[in-house]
Amino acid sequence: MSNYLFELQAPVIKMDIFADNQLNIFNPARQNLLPFDGEVFLYPNFYQEDGAYDLFDSLKHSILWKQDKMKIYGKSVNFPRLTSWYAEGDKTYTYSGVVNTPLPFTPLLLKIKQAAEAQCGKQFNSALLNYYRDGSDSMGWHSDDEKELSGNPVIASASFGATRVFQFKHKQQKKAKVSVALGNGSLLIMQGQTQHHWLHQVPKTAQEQGPRINITFRDIKY
Ligand SMILES: O=C(O)CCC(=O)C(=O)O
Ligand SMILES: [Fe+2]
Numbered sequence: 397m398s399n400y401l402f403e404l405q406a407p408v409i410k411m412d413i414f415a416d417n418q419l420n421i422f423n424p425a426r427q428n429l430l431p432f433d434g435e436v437f438l439y440p441n442f443y444q445e446d447g448a449y450d451l452f453d454s455l456k457h458s459i460l461w462k463q464d465k466m467k468i469y470g471k472s473v474n475f476p477r478l479t480s481w482y483a484e485g486d487k488t489y490t491y492s493g494v495v496n497t498p499l500p501f502t503p504l505l506l507k508i509k510q511a512a513e514a515q516c517g518k519q520f521n522s523a524l525l526n527y528y529r530d531g532s533d534s535m536g537w538h539s540d541d542e543k544e545l546s547g548n549p550v551i552a553s554a555s556f557g558a559t560r561v562f563q564f565k566h567k568q569q570k571k572a573k574v575s576v577a578l579g580n581g582s583l584l585i586m587q588g589q590t591q592h593h594w595l596h597q598v599p600k601t602a603q604e605q606g607p608r609i610n611i612t613f614r615d616i617k618y
Pocket of ligand 2: 539540596
């Protein structure tokens, strides 16, 4: 069962607050990564490394990945990643202009969901999965502020496989930026006012980059 052991230890996180002022901060797990207007917590070793790579493989093969398309200036363009949507019940959820009909949770997703719930002290009823095949796959600036989410949603984000950079920028205070590496087996929790005041993204990278799977657990209002 080593796949499902949590490892809560003090991690080292490189954090850039404000464009021209680089800070390296030694960050215990329960330190807020945002300087104001929201709360973000990172558990870099939520899953042990070997177990997390096993989970990457299992998810890669068991999830029904699909290639969504978006309309840009009337043209149909592939999303720069594969996605999948799982939830309790059959309610649809609109994300990036795509109406998603959920699949029922698999036993594996339920296990990961329960682990995230235990960490957050919060129940989730849905999960959006993203598969970044290489460094040219990405997710642009957005907030998870869809109408189906509550005013101050708690969102738990589990990452498996290659490490990717995850960036925040404040909506009003343009210099306020935070950058964090989301490694294999990490759990990031966004809560409080985060989605109101901050955008986040997973930028493309020109560096050689292995595949990565991310799951964001959410609580959708029906
Ligand atoms: O891949 C990630 O770490 C981010 C995913 C994300 O922001 C989302 O699914 O809304
Ligand atoms: Fe997001």
